[in-house]
Amino acid sequence: MSTFTPLQSLIGGLLIGFSTLLLIRWLGQIAGISGIVGQLWSAAASDRAWRFAFVAGLLVAPLLYALFTPLPAMQIATSTPWLIASGLLVGFGTRLGSGCTSGHGVCGLSRLSLRSLVATLTFMLTAMLVVWLVRHVLVAG
Amino acid sequence: MVMLIALFAGVIFGLGLIVGGMTNPAKVLAFLDISGDWDPSLAFVMLGAIAIGFFAFKTAAKQSRSLLGLPMQLPASHLIDRKLVIGALLFGVGWGLAGFCPGPAVASILVGGAAVWIFVASMLAGMALHTLAVRRGWL
Numbered sequence: 084m085s086t087f088t089p090l091q092s093l094i095g096g097l098l099i100g101f102s103t104l105l106l107i108r109w110l111g112q113i114a115g116i117s118g119i120v121g122q123l124w125s126a127a128a129s130d131r132a133w134r135f136a137f138v139a140g141l142l143v144a145p146l147l148y149a150l151f152t153p154l155p156a157m158q159i160a161t162s163t164p165w166l167i168a169s170g171l172l173v174g175f176g177t178r179l180g181s182g183c184t185s186g187h188g189v190c191g192l193s194r195l196s197l198r199s200l201v202a203t204l205t206f207m208l209t210a211m212l213v214v215w216l217v218r219h220v221l222v223a224g
Numbered sequence: 225m226v227m228l229i230a231l232f233a234g235v236i237f238g239l240g241l242i243v244g245g246m247t248n249p250a251k252v253l254a255f256l257d258i259s260g261d262w263d264p265s266l267a268f269v270m271l272g273a274i275a276i277g278f279f280a281f282k283t284a285a286k287q288s289r290s291l292l293g294l295p296m297q298l299p300a301s302h303l304i305d306r307k308l309v310i311g312a313l314l315f316g317v318g319w320g321l322a323g324f325c326p327g328p329a330v331a332s333i334l335v336g337g338a339a340v341w342i343f344v345a346s347m348l349a350g351m352a353l354h355t356l357a358v359r360r361g362w363l
């Protein structure tokens with residue numbers, strides 16, 4: 084059971100939008116997490132520091148949040164072998180496809196990029212298909 | 225200043241993921257489960273983010289330099305090729321299996337425990353594998 088939280092989710096989205104605004108307007112960079120993380124080490128030295136600073140911010144965000152109010156529950160039901168498979172696919176796939184939910188989904192769609200729309204529809208529909216297979220076909224069957 | 229803005233942007237992004245519900249894989253999977261007990265909340269995350277992003281990029285596209293004088297790194301590619309689609313397909317399978325995409329997973333490293341570490345370590349391995357494949361000329 085998952086509760087519908089339109090207002091919190093909208094506020095969360097506005098915060099994410101504000102963060103992408105900061106990155107593009109002040110640093111001239113795209114807030115794509117798979118790109119930022121994937122190029123932490125491979126980027127040129129001059130292009131590396133801001134990536135580490137951004138990731139450091141991501142890491143401490145839940146600690147700051149927890150200072151004011153308890154963190155929302157994190158429910159992970161996936162077994163270890165599937166977590167590993169999932170991680171490998173997410174890591175390899177986002178680098179091959181040059182982006183994830185943030186780079187293509189948020190920044191790309193905001194830029195009205197057809198390339199990002201194709202990517203976003205592809206990973207969204209694929210993920211929905213996988214969830215349908217896992218939850219309603221394999222289990223029920 | 226660059227570092228400060230990047231750090232601040234990272235904190236805001238992370239808070240947005242938490243407030244929006246993206247850091248709970250069960251909620252992400254409930255969003256993806258359209259034929260089940262569907263929770264459409266995460267569509268509102270996209271809506272909020274794009275509402276601001278649209279204007280941010282509209283302004284940014286007209287500038288050649290950022291407010292700190294750095295070059296605008298807007299993606300130049302419009303290519304819709306096999307790499308884009310296969311990459312998105314693989315990512316979609318991974319996302320649907322566990323409900324983690326890169327942002328929420330990284331933002332949960334310090335608070336999520338072993339399952340998050342296993343996922344992030346595997347994700348970094350997947351990324352490294354891609355780098356290796358490119359360097360070897362396999363892709």
